[in-house]
Amino acid sequence: MLITPTYGRVVKSLFRRHEANMNDSANVNDTKDAIHSLQFPAQQEKPTHTCTQDTSKKYSLWYGRYPWLAFIIGPPLLFLIFIAGNCFIFYLFLSFAAEGRTVETSPLVMQTVLWASRTIAFVPAIGAALLLCWMVNRSGRRRLWALAASCIIALLASCFCVICTLPQTEPGTGKFMVCFAASPRFWQSDFWHPSQAVAPLIIGVLFTFVGRDTPTDPNQNIADAEPIRVAA
Secondary structure, eight states, X not given: OOHHHHHHHXXXXXXXXXXXXXXXXXXXXXXXXXXXXXXXXXXXXXXXXXXXXXXXXTTOSHHHHOHHIIIIIHHHHHHHHHHHHHHXXXXXXXXXXXXXXXXXXXXXXXXXXXXXXXXXXXXXXHHHHHHHHHHHHHHTXXXXXXXXXXXXXXXXXXXXXXXXXXXXXXXXXXXXXXXXXXXXSGGGSXXXXXXXXXXXXXXXXXXXXXXXXXXXXXXXHHHHHHHHHHHO
């Protein structure tokens, strides 16, 4: 008569222990899942992903993929575009401010016209050199490309001539002309102006040798990002 109740108590205690073990294992699994869910976003925010994303954007611009076209063949065309833009602005200035005026009637206006015409010999070269340096910096290419492009701009600027003759007494007798030296020995030509080449050369030299150089190969950023990923 005493054996049956004792057996029932033992079975009940074993069943309760089994349920407790099952609840403990379920709690452990829930804790592991919570920890994994917290760690997964952290792994996605590793700095390695940002480095590889920045690397994949390198040379995405056309002047980064074709540096010979952009920084060797492109500077003469860019220089001509800047000259055309400056000449158009100068023409608008003459049309609105100096139309029908002469040195005798408006000496101050004519002096302004003369100085404005002289800026055309320098502004296109400076603007083209600055734009090319900005393109090299954004493309991720070596800064020597900027030096080569600036030298080409400087050579063209030294052969670029702006002639402006002011009307003295009669309106409409002035003359404005732009030209390049066509002689094989351009240094012996009257149209050779070495002073106009100084500004683009200074821009190219300062940009090339002052500051940090940009990487040549986009894969270099991946190699630099490896220690960061291992450390993380």
